[in-house]
Structure formats: structure tokens, C-alpha cells
Amino acid sequence: MATPIDLRGGGAPTVTHPHPLDNAVWAALDGPHALPHSLKGMGGTPTADRVGRAARYPADVYDFAALADPGDPAAWADLRTLVGPGTAVRIKPVQRVPDGWEVVGGGEGVQLVATEVFRTEPAPEAVRLGPDDVPEILDLVARTRPGPFRQRTIALGTYLGIRHQGRLIAMAGERLRLPGWTEISAVCTDPDHRGKGLATRLIRAVGAGVRERGDTPFLHAAAGNAPAIRLYESLGFAVRRRSTIASVRTRGTSGEVGAF
Template sequence: MRVLHTPDEVAAANPDPLVRWAAQALLPGRGGAAWAHGGAVAVHAPGLNRHDRLVLAGPADDVAALLDAHHRPGRAALVTAETAAALPRFPAKATFGWMERAGTLTPPGGVRWLHEDEWDDVEALLRKASPHSYVWPRERGPRRWAGIHDGATLVAVAADAWSAPGIGFLGGVATHPDHRGLGLSTRICAFVAGTLLAEHGECALMVDAANAPAIRVYHRLGFTYRAVTALKDPA
């Protein structure tokens, strides 16, 4: 088992986008750590996407060795659902979706990046349309917010949040309840994803496995779905 010190070392040890995204925790001041064993990598990413995460990828036997060494109570260990199924010693807590894509996507018109003095409007819309959002203005994580307006009213938002070198991350998507069914989610996600793809080369997001409408939107935008499992804390 060896220590990895940089995002580039993580990518060289295992190119899975999930661990490459988590490897932003190795940037200066982030407080993360990473290890490799065989063909697997584990990245401890404090505060990533609002959790103290241990993100792992690779062959199941090698992942199991890393879990034995580094899984701790309070660390949300994430593996692909396929890997989780091969790890009966590590029970699953919940499964959700990780979606990713590469290439290019042309951002649509009618969407813009919001000024920071508009973030109060973002928070008000989230409280109305998505009160359990993982992304909130002025918290650690979101770098910028995009918005669509109907006149003076902000009706749809999405964020560039927890983006990493080589992988942009889309979150905080919400549409005003009175303006749903108009394609606004598709437009704003296309705008943010298109920008992130141009800047990073790849883009990813997380989605509730039961949120079929959102998954359909992301599929239309070229994202592919992988099931990801959060493991229970060790006893």
C-alpha cells in the first residue's frame, strides 16, 4: 500500500473519474489523503459534496484492503454498485447515481452566470424549489451560479460546485415550481455542463436514483449513468 500525493498520481494509479474527482482533496489546503493498493485507489476527501468522504475505485479485492485500512466511522465510503456487490463484508447504506460525460456541448442562449449580489435570489429559489439541495450559495463548494430569468424573476438555477482539475461538477439544479415543464432544467444544465466541458474536458454530477425526470434530462445531454453505493460505517 502506497501513499499518493497529487491528483496526477491518483489519475495514474486509477483513471476512474470518481476518484479523479475526489482527488481535488489533495490540492493545497484541502486536507485530503490518498492511497493505492494493487489496481485500486482510495481518496479521503473531507467536506467533499457536504460529506467527509472516502472514495474508492478498482478491483474489489484491492478495494477491500483499502477499506480495511482507511474506512472509519463518519467517513462516507463510496464505491460503484458493481464493486459493492462483490464486497459482502461491507454492507450497503444507500445507492444513488453518478453521471458523467466528456466531449463538447454547446451552451444555449438565455442563460448567464449570476453576480454574487444575486445569490440571495438563488437561495430563495432553492428554499422554494429544492430545500434539500446539497449546494447552497456562500457555502464551501459552489464556485458560481447560473440562472434563467422570466422578466425580473429568477426561475431556474444550477451551480459549478466542487469541480476538480479535469472534471467539472454540476449541482444545485432547481426550477421554480410555477415554471416547470418548460425545458428550463435542460437549458440551464446544458449551459453549465457545456461551460464545464470546455474548461475541464469532462463533467459529472450526482443524482438520486429515484429521480427519473432528472436522469432523463441528463441522458438527453449525453451523460451516462453509473450506480454508486455508500457503505455503512464499520462497527
């Protein structure tokens, strides 16, 4: 369970983000994942995706929003306009949540980046997953809880899976993409098939595709998920930073979302 966090306050001093990974969701939404252009062909028409210095993914893609500067009250005002009433969103990184917002959940995450010792290689047994595989993906995600995965998350990048007797038992893929960097995400293995190195093979295979286009892989994990962090470090990833994640909603609305 995520540790409760205290994010009350009138706002922190403006924070600059000299590196895109410091505010990765914004760097993706302001770059390669700028909406709606990068999501054409996903089915459906996303609602407003950006107002001023606030942006968000469609809720059925990824339920994070982002602020150009999380310390800027004007960016929070733009987010309020963007999400409207009755909508809860996740934000990271966050130091303080300004007045007028309710914190309904939160926790701490870690960001890891691939080092030179991270070895990539194809996984011949892995198959490319597509929209027709989404029901199976959602079933695997529900059983393994690797983090948020929605009906159209698969459109964000390449997702690979491994099957056993026709059943999807492991997967990993690409989520956030920003200039020079791609996030490896949704790493999960069916409990009955753990200990066979499936996650390792998939991480290396997804990483191979990331590096082929000149990007550097990175990952996110809940700070308390020690087994996942140990796995990533053993493969050649290094913890870069820790950050606070908040689930927030405007006053008078309902609906809670989790921390990661």
C-alpha cells in the same frame, strides 16, 4: 425515499480505482479541490481537511468525505481521526463499512458522463451567481431539493441562474472538479416555471464553460430520480456506473445526514 442498504461487515477486499470518476470525490479532494488552497477567499478557515488517506470538504461547502481506497481499513481509521466525534459524513462509493462505524442512511446513485452528442451553448438570459445570491439559492434549493447545497458550495465553481421578475427561478453550476472532468450540479427549477426548458439551457451553458477549459462534464443523480436521468440522457449524457452512498458516523455520536 432511498432504499435501505446493508453495509455491515468487516470490510471488503481492497478495491483499486483505475479511473478518477470511479472515486470522484477523492480525485477532486486530492487534485483541483485540495484544501485549503483552492478555497482561499471563501470566508472562514476550514478545519483539518485531510488525514493520511482520508479527506473531506468543510461541512458548509459540501458534506462528503472521501477515502483513497474505500476498501482499505487504514483509510477508514484516518477518516475517524479526521472527522472526530459527533460528526456524520457521506461517503461514496462504499461496498462495506468496517466495524466501529454506524450506518445512519444511504442509497444508490448513478453517474452520467457527456457524450459527443451533448450540445453546449451560452444562455444569454443566465446570470453568474455569487455569494450575495446564496440566500436566494438556498431558498430555491429548499423548494426543489436537487441535492446538497451549503452556505459556501458556490465557491466550488461557476453557478448560473435565471431570474423572472427579479426572482431566482432556476440554476445549475459546477461542484466536483477533478483532472479532466467537472461535475454539473444543483440543477433545479422552481415548480411554477417547469416545462420551459430552463434546466436544459442552464446545463448546456454550464457545460459550455466546462468544455472551454478542456474538461468533460459529468453528472450525478439519485438512482430513483427517473425524470432527471431521462432529461440528462436526452441531452446527450450516458449512465456510466451506479454506486452505493452511505451516511456514516462513529459509534456514540449523533446527527444524521441524508443520502445524496
